[in-house]
Amino acid sequence: MTPLVIGLIGIACLFGLMILRTPVAFAMLIVGFGGLYVLEGSRAAGGVLLIESYGAVSNYSLIVVPMFILLGNVSSAAGFSRALYDAAFAWVGRFRGGLASASVLGCAVFSAVSGSSVATAVTIGKVALPEMKRLGYGDGLATGAVAAGGTLGFLIPPSTGFVLYAILTEESVGKLFMAGILPGLLLMFLFMGTVWLISVFDPAAGPRGDDVALRDRMVLLGRAAPLLSIIGVSIGGIYAGIFTPVEASAIGAGLVILLAFAKRAINFAAFRGAVVETISTSAMLYMVVIGANVLNPFLAVTHIPEVLGNTLVGFGLGAYGTLLMIILGYVVLGMFLDGLSMLVVTIPIVFPVIQQLGFDPIWFGVVAVIVIEMGMITPPVGLNVFVVKGVAGDVPMATVFKGVMPFLFAMIVGLLLIIIFPSIALIIPQTMFG
Structure with a gap:
């Protein structure tokens, strides 16, 4: 043979x-x-x-993974995620579907701590879903917002997906982190817009929350400020060139541990559990x-990558036609494989094709991560859907899948915008690194 x-x-x-x-x-x-x-x-x-x-x-760059995982685990164990969610709800809860929008916003902020889609969905879901159920939110909107919001953990830095992509392609972790910021914010606003539209057409699905006085909003924001500051130091330090992504991850983890013990928000048993969970996840x-x-x-x-590249180019579809074929392949794989498996199995095969077509590898990293995110909420696997179903308990799986469909359409819109306007992903890394 x-x-x-x-x-x-x-x-x-x-x-x-x-x-x-x-x-x-x-x-x-x-x-x-x-x-x-x-x-x-x-x-x-x-x-x-x-x-x-x-x-x-x-590999020195891989140290980013356990450090940011530790940061997220300690934050979750210390209850800081609750403070983030409460602050988000105080500011946007009075709008239509405000609690669901707060869930998306909470997911986006916690994504900048955890770097994991599943961890984000579980952490925010445990806080948000009982509250939305208590206030009479529709099951589809509630679970869909958390499942979709959780996918931001794979895109907003520090992203485990970007770290693995950087290692597989030998690209810069720092550039990929910076490239994920604007696309992550774009998807966050598209998700919040989707929540608002659903609530407009079906007011019962997303009732308004109580208006919170400005003084109380500032108090709740103040409670979340320490963790927000740590996020700002970690990500802002990378952007300012003060320290590398590896140094940022260690600084962030160290600061959140000090904060947790200083506020007496965590005991040694809970801290030990967070460390053990970090070791287990990092080893995997x-x-x-x-x-x-x-x-x-x-x-x-x-020579499979070479043959695949020549075959796709031989179809005469052009650069964007070939890119569409690759994206459709990811969509199909996303129906059966989890995001991590798709990333590590496919990137070594398709990346040479992307280079041959002349696409920017940093930009394609963002595109690939977004398409993989889509797989996290598409049937029949939809890992985030199963995770949210586990948190939601009595909500039927069909209801959760139905609830994420509008958010899946929002992700398609976001993906198209990034393909049409590559600068959305590239402007920050190009500004930083030239």
Whole structure:
């Protein structure tokens, strides 16, 4: 058999293993090592496994992941997410669908702490969904707003998705973080606009909340200010060039730990739980990176990325026509795979095509992350939908999927705007890095 045929068999085995619920990291390790063993022999396969494993875990840029995960876990354990949500509701709750808009706003702010879509959806969902149920919000709007808002955790920096994309493509983590800011804010406003439109056409789905006096709004904002300041220091420090993303992650984690203990918002048992959860999540992500780094040499030997690029270009669809094909492929994969799996499996294959077409790799990183976000709320997998269903309890799954559909349309609108106007994603990194 030719290397190309062996490569195609390997990809089929990879998806087969994931369908059988093999963890994506080990599926990539098995296929990457096994494929290299068949093509290059045991010595080459063993060498790649050792070298790439060491290279992955010793990657300085990857320190960003555990630090920001720790920041998010400590913030959640200390109850800071509640303060963010209360402040958001105080300012926007008096509008139609205000509580749902506050949920989206809370998700956006917490995304700048956690870097995780699932963590954002769970944390804000636990706070917001009981309140919306108490005030008579429609189940579809309530769950849809939280599920869609949670996807911002994969886009608004610090984003785990951007860190992995940077490692897989050897792009700048700092540039990707900065590129995600305006698209993240754009999606946030589109989600809030969607909430408002739903509430206008169905007032019962999103009733207005009580008007909060300006003095009380300022008090609630003051309670959220310490965490907002830490977010500002971390992200603002990167933008100002004061410190690198790795330094920003460590500073942010250190400050939130000091804040939690200074305010006596966390005890040692809860802190230990946050640390253990951080280690567990980080170990999983490190294994994913190791698996991807073992799989990539196998794909390179089989020439699959090169063949795919030539095939797509051969269709004569042009740059944007080919991009559309890639996006549609992501949409289909998103119906069956979680976002992390899609990212680490597909980027090594499609990235050479993107380079061949002349697209900016930072811009494509934003596009890819948004499309992967869409997969988080599309049936039949829709990871965020399942997470919100777990928090919502008695709300039928069909209702949750129905509730996210308007927000999915809003994401499509946002994606089109970023494709038509690439400067939305590129203006900040170009301003910073030239």
